[in-house]
Amino acid sequence: MTTSILPLVPVLVLLSSMSSHGHAGHGGDEKREHYMVVETSSLLEPTAICSGLKVMPSSNGTWVPLHRPYGPCSPATSITGTPSLAEMLHWDQLHTDAIRKKATAGGEDVLEPDTPIVDVQQTDYRPIASFGIGTGRGRSGSSTISPTAIDDPILAQTMSIDTSIDLPWIQCLPCPIPECYPQQNAFFDPSTSRTSAAVPCRSAACAALGRYGAGCSNKQCQYFIDYGDGRATSGTYMTDTLTLNPSTVIMNFRFGCSHAVRGDFSGQTSGTMSLGGGRQSLLSQTAATFGNAFSYCVPQPSSSGFLSLGGPANAGxxxxxxxxxxxxxxxxxxxxxxxxxxxxxxxxxxxxxxxxxxxxxxxxxxxxxxxxxxxxxxxxxxxxxxxxxxxxxxxxxxxxxxxxxxxxxxxxxxxxxxxxxxxxxxxxxxxxxxxxxxxxxxxxxxxxxxxxxxxxxxxxxxxxxxxxxxxxxxxxxxxxxx
The missing domain is CATH 2.40.70.10 (Acid Proteases)
Structure with a gap:
């Protein structure tokens, strides 16, 4: 996922897949019902032209555009190139094996230091989006504020969207290479954000990290995430202002400020905006404002989709x-x-x-x-x-x-x-x-x-x-x- 410095940045979510745009044909009733006639090219390679957003999402909350990382609608470019189908599905197998292994293990997510680590060379295939982080002004404790209350630049961080992880995180300075991985744009520097603060060690928020908690350092709460597929991240647990789009600003958003990673994350991403069911996720942190629901539409490579917090207004x-x-x-x-x-x-x-x-x-x-x-x-x-x-x-x-x-x-x-x-x-x-x-x-x-x-x-x-x-x-x- 890539980053850019813009005043207020709409979220751009990119979904990972190599499948392509196809057009349903029109035959007899049985063919329309039970079979689909498609152009051969659409089953083999993506269309090179972006047709944009086909529908406007209907939402009770807030929504942002969603794209594929390697399709023609993607605003991001990869510094590692487009992965092959074999690379994608190899990572898919590692990723799902790790989730399956952890799923019934009581939620424990612990690295054993004496366990050999396989350094998997992979591309990050998760959905990605750009979020504005830092320097917003607002009343302490408010969940959302008007964008007119912001008078400082906001650093856009393009982050993976992942429903299988709870704790959001981004790479933060200091973040030396190779402890961190190269990304296209600037690392987030919490020292330049007037609304940034480390979560105190003895706070309820630190205690609520649960399996993601990693003790304290200089009285600051530390986090650790082991994906189980060769990747991990650790750093300081922090709060700052999160901008979803020009009309939606979240105050005191909690996330991990990563100072070290393990494994090969994509340079398209600055980290992960997590939508899992745990207490630390974007969904849980915004549930009081938008309701405990979200939706997304995964687009074809040649068009745009959307991510909506709060779910659609016409869900009935x-x-x-x-x-x-x-x-x-x-x-x-x-x-x-x-x-x-x-x-x-x-x-x-x-x-x-x-x-x-x-x-x-x-x-x-x-x-x-x-x-x-x-x-x-x-x-x-x-x-x-x-x-x-x-x-x-x-x-x-x-x-x-x-x-x-x-x-x-x-x-x-x-x-x-x-x-x-x-x-x-x-x-x-x-x-x-x-x-x-x-x-x-x-x-x-x-x-x-x-x-x-x-x-x-x-x-x-x-x-x-x-x-x-x-x-x-x-x-x-x-x-x-x-």
Whole structure:
């Protein structure tokens, strides 16, 4: 994620995936219902032209634009280049393995000093956004203030958006290389912000860090985050003014000021703006102002989406209503994660013969995971049905861990079977073509075993507005929102 110095900066969220823009074709009733005709090029490479925001989000709170990091709409440029599909999915596997390992470990997130560390060379594939931090004036203790109360420059920090982490953090001076990683723009310097303050050691905020707490240094509260996938960050826990957009300013926002990292984070990002379910996240810190809900729409590479705090104003019944599934309340899974339950899969309009019990491990709704991971029994059934529907096209060797790939070089258009995910409560989410295939391959992988914790990745979420109604205990889906 990259940074820039601007007076008031709109959030620019970039989602990581390599899938591409496709146009649904128009055939007979059955084809429109059960199959999708798409341009071959759209399944292989992204469009090079940005079409901008397709819809204006409807929100009770505040919203900001959302983009992909490597698409034509992205305002950020990578200092490490565009990652390959193999690199992306290798990181995806490391990341999901780490989350799965921590999910049922009582929330403990501890580094063992004598454990060998694998230095993973990776690109940060999470959604990213630019937030203004520092130097705002306002009454102490107020949650939001008018932007007219700010008379100093605000340093924009472009940060990853991650629903699987609770504690927001950015790189802060002093931040020597290689203890820190190079980023495109200036490091945040808390000494230049008149509203910046370290959280005291004996404060309630420091005690509330829980598993992210790392003791004290010079009477200042310290934090530590171990991602479990080869990356970690540590530093001072601080408060400062957070600017989401010109009309939304959050006072006394708590975040980690990182002075050291481990692993290879992307130079596009200055850190992570976390939206997990824990007490330290952006969602929890703004719940009193915007309500305990947020939503986002993952765009196609050639258009823009949005992130909304407070959720949409028209979330109730009606033509624009959400199809909802309950959030799973499991005391054995850390509260950071948003877990839902799949009940089945439809391919070409037909429900696969998969016992619902194989999904009983639950699935994490995750903005940072790239492709969906299904129980092996469900994945094999999906793969068989998909291959049967795609018999007209020659299969080729798998790549990047994906085992169902095709050669479309002789075809102008491709007919892809419609795939829908069926959730507990009756929510049926029909995927767009670019959410079914990625670089000519079926965009799903199996979990290690049936009943294991699965993931709903951002490739499958794209073009849907996904509502995390934490207060209401549900996740909602609305198709065609971006």
């Amino acid at each position: 019944p009606g033509p624009a209503s959400f199809s909802r599934t309950p959030l799973v309340r499991n005391p054995n899974i850390i509260p950071t994660l948003y877990v839902v339950r799949l009940r089945g899969i439809e391919v070409g309009g037909r429900r696969l013969n998969v016992p619902p019990i194989v999904f009983s491990g639950g699935s994490v709704m995750d903005s940072s995971v790239i492709i969906t991971q299904l129980p092996p029994t469900a994945y094999r059934a999906l793969r068989l049905a998909f291959r049967n529907a795609m018999r007209a096209y020659p299969r080729v060797a798998g790549k990047a861990g994906l085992d169902t790939c095709y050669d479309f070089v002789r075809f102008t258009n491709v007919t892809v079977p419609a795939v829908s995910l069926v959730f507990e409560g009756g929510a049926v989410v029909r995927l767009d073509p670019m959410a079914v295939m990625i670089e000519g391959c079926l965009a799903f992988v199996p979990t290690p075993r049936d009943f294991a914790l699965g993931f709903i990745g951002n490739v499958q979420q794209q073009t849907h507005e996904v509502l995390y109604d934490v207060g209401g205990g549900s996740v909602g889906f609305r198709r065609g929102a971006c």
